[in-house]
Amino acid sequence: MPSALRRTALLALLGASAACTQNGESQPPKPASTPAAEATSAAAPVASSAPATSAAAAAPTASEAAKAGAPEAKGLPKDLNVLVVTVDSLRADMPWLGYPRDIAPVLTKFAKSAVSYSRFYAVSSYTAMSLGGFLAGRYPSELERSGYFFGNYPDSVLMFPELLQKAGVRTLTAHAHFYFDQKAGFRQGFDVYEIIPGLSVDNTTDKNVTSPQHVDLAKKILSEKANTGGRFFAWFHFLDPHDQYMPHDGIGPYGKSTRDKYDAEVTFTDGHLGKLFEFVESQEWGKRTAIIISSDHGEGFGEHGLYRHGFELWDNLTHVPLMIRAPGITPRQIDEPRSGVDLAPTILEMFGQPKDPAMQGTSLVPELYGAEPEKRDVIMDLPRTSDNDRRRAFVRGDWKLIAEGDDSGYRFFNLKDDPAEKVDLKKKNADEFEKIKAAYKEKSGTIKDVCPKMREKLKGRNKKKPC
Structure with a gap:
């Protein structure tokens, strides 16, 4: 990467949005040269980010399911509820996609009863941008926001829960980090919006x-008749895999490396x-509830000399x-690339609602119910921050292009042959x-860049370009 595009120093980042560091420590590092990637402990398995079929998942591919007689886009249940569970910093290389360490038996079992996507991409690479894109069904660069990194969203940004709320759907959410207070702009469209009490405030980890x-708060919300007596949408964003990786009694230790601690x-x-x-399945409404599991971004463990997340689109x-x-649905694995902007249209269609015309994604409902998955391109968007010029990444089939410095430089990879993105x-x-x-x-030309309202001293190649 040209030196002008290298980050200089890590800002003190807001907890859930904490970004990549160039060392393995929890606190922001002093400016330094990029170290070699962390050595993996003897106990830690080596995992690839390439699409894989796990024996644990044991689900057929979409084409196999179609040949076996999967239904062709049959109608959705008219009384369907939707529960979304996002887990912060959850990488794709999990056991149901080939990771050799059995670190997630519950989710691995879940994969056997679900449509699992082996090539799903978050909208961006850190929480503020990725979850804003998820809720708006758009790319973060085109959303009004208060600042370059924290990206708090004003009421003028339409979030899909607002459309559900207007349609009479009860909308529920609860969060586990102080970032998700009312200033973040994620409250729009929620009838119930709660945060776990007593959280410490830490801007770096x-x-x-x-x-x-x-879980207790989620169960409390879902137990109230006013919330689940009719159709509802619920979203819970779990935070514990986010750095700093805390030890837990009775789990591990798997080893001493950063990846070992993360796995625990x-x-x-x-x-x-x-x-x-278990609670959801015990409820009368449980059998009428779709469950969606995903993440806002992955996590770095020394690949490309980076730890944590943000700043790049590897x-x-x-x-x-x-x-x-x-x-x-018929459980199966879909290997076509899909994007986080597809979730808003998908959830809206599950409730029989059209997507807003400004939304960029495409509903996944047809392929969930048996249609052959279409080939589609995927784009990831990392808006201009105070440290870096804008970055975007583009995936078509096995090819991935990374555009750096407002398209002033490119990297080009074949993900099938080189999933670690080492050979340009x-x-x-x-x-x-x-x-x-x-x-x-x-x-990329369809994504209009909107400048943040806050002005900061900018770094990068295009220091005078605000967005």
């Missing part, structure tokens, strides 16, 4: 252990998700799980690179 209280956090969260799922930071279980092919495969770059520019 998350030292709170919240999954037990989060995933196991801890997985166990508590199991308690939430696959380990943007490639995340997506599993959807709903009444009437733009010179070796020049014709394919030019073709993909042209497709990227056409798609």
Whole structure:
């Protein structure tokens, strides 16, 4: 990467939005050269971010399911509810997609009863931008926001829960970090919006252990007749896998490396998700409730010299799980690339509501109910921050293009042959690179850059360009 595009120093970042560091420590580092990637402990398995079929998942691919007689886009249940569970920092390389360590038995079991996506991409690579894009069904660069990194959203940004609320759907959510207070702009459209009480405030990491209280709060909300007596949408964002990785009694230790500690956090969260799922299944409305599991971004463990998340759009930071279980679906694995902007249209269609015309994504409902998945391009969007020029990434089939510095430089990879994104092919495969770059520019051109209202001293190649 050209030196002008390298980050200089890590800001003190807001907890759930804490970004990549160039060392393995919890606090922001002093400016330093990029170290070598952390050595993996002897106990830690080596995992790839490439799509994989796990024996644990044991679900057929979409084409196999179609050949077996999967129903063709049959009608959705008219009384369907939707529960979304997002787990902060959950990478795609989990056991149901081939990770050799059994760190998530509950989610691995869930995958067997769901449509699982092996190539799902978050909208961006850190919480503020990714969840804003999820709720708006749009790319963060085109959303009004208060600042360059924290990105609090004003009421003028339409979030899909607002459309559900207007349609008479009860909308519920609860969160586990102080970032999700009313200033973040995520309250729009929610009838119930709660935050776990007593959380410490830390702008760089998350030292709170919240999954037990989060499950209790979710169960309390879902137990109230006023909330679940009719159709409802609920969303709970679990935070424990977010750095700082805290130890838990009875779990591990798997080892001493950063990945080992992270794996233990995933196991801890997985166990508590199991308690939430058991509760849902025990309720009368449980059999009429679709459950969607995903993440806001991945996590770095030394790949490309980076730890944590944010600042870049490498696959380990943007490639995340997506599993959807709903009444009437045939469990299978879909290997076509899909995007976080697809979730808003999907959830709206589950409630019989059209998407807003400004939304960028495409509903997944037809393929959930048996339609052959279409080939589609995916774009990831990392808006201009005070530290970096804008970055975007574009995936078409096995090819991935990363556009840096407001399209002033490119990297080009074949994810099938090189899932770790180590070999830049733009010179070796020049014709394919030019073709993909042209497709990227056409798609990127549909995303209007909106400048944040707050003005900060900017770094990067284009210091005078505000967005």
